[in-house]
Amino acid sequence: MLAMSQQLLINLDEFNQISPRVQQGFLKNIIQLPSIKAKRPYGTRIEELPRKASFIATSNMTDILADPSGNRRFIGIELTAPIDTTRVPNHRQLFAQALQLLRNGHRCWFDKAETEQIMLWNHRYEVQEPADQYFDLCFAIAQDPFDENAEWMSAAEIFDVIKRKVGASLKVNSLISFGRKLANLQGMRRRKCETGARYLVVRRDA
Structure with a gap:
């Protein structure tokens, strides 16, 4: 929880090992929190801190999403080739472009139509009973x-x-x-x- 206020990205390795109960409860809740309440190391009180982090996850399996009400909070991406690690992304430029879009009032959330597309796309990654x-x-x-x-x-x-x-x-x-x-x-x-x-x-x- 504290890492969500300190990091920009949190990686969940081997996502398939996270149980459906945790996915539908704890994880589903924290992924959408705008702020978190935590006690810093050596702190004396609980503070409300702005949430900064986004989540990514990895898995060698494809049937990993287990929320029966819809997996709209995830975007499944299947790799078809090795990742090219020889080129370093221009992070400064990427953040500059994102900041400029926000300042210009660009929508930073998915509308209903986009959410339905995400759920349809993620159907291929759902756990099938x-x-x-x-x-x-x-x-x-x-x-x-x-x-x-x-x-x-x-x-x-x-x-x-x-x-x-x-x-x-x-x-x-x-x-x-x-x-x-x-x-x-x-x-x-x-x-x-x-x-x-x-x-x-x-x-x-x-």
Whole structure:
């Protein structure tokens, strides 16, 4: 936490070793903090300090993002060749350009459309649970709400259909997380009912 007020960049090596619980809780929270509260070494009180640091992370695996509500806080980049370390970036010029953009009022956050693009791009880096993988085998996202085969189903009903087809060994860590993943599928229609959220899907065998 203190490093966030002192460093410009914090590297999280072997990101795949960070558990989904930590990703969805602690890490998700600190990544978006505008300031941090910490006690300096030999300090006598807790201070509120401006957050300066951004985060980068490395991994040799591709299925690493585990937030079922959407991984909008990350931008996945897959290296296709060795990094050229013989050339030193002109950091002074880069910071000068960034500062000039800010002074000119350039937007420094992602709008809704850009956020949706990031989430769509990051879908390839998400951790896939067995139930997520079997969803495409059993269901399709309804393109037409007036399709006679389209059904409004809850996450529990969808999972029950998958489990009947795949077998009793199929388990899901949380139906809430499964529902969040369904809600973030591209093109999925969702509505709230008295019994909870329902999703418009078509059974593959319909």
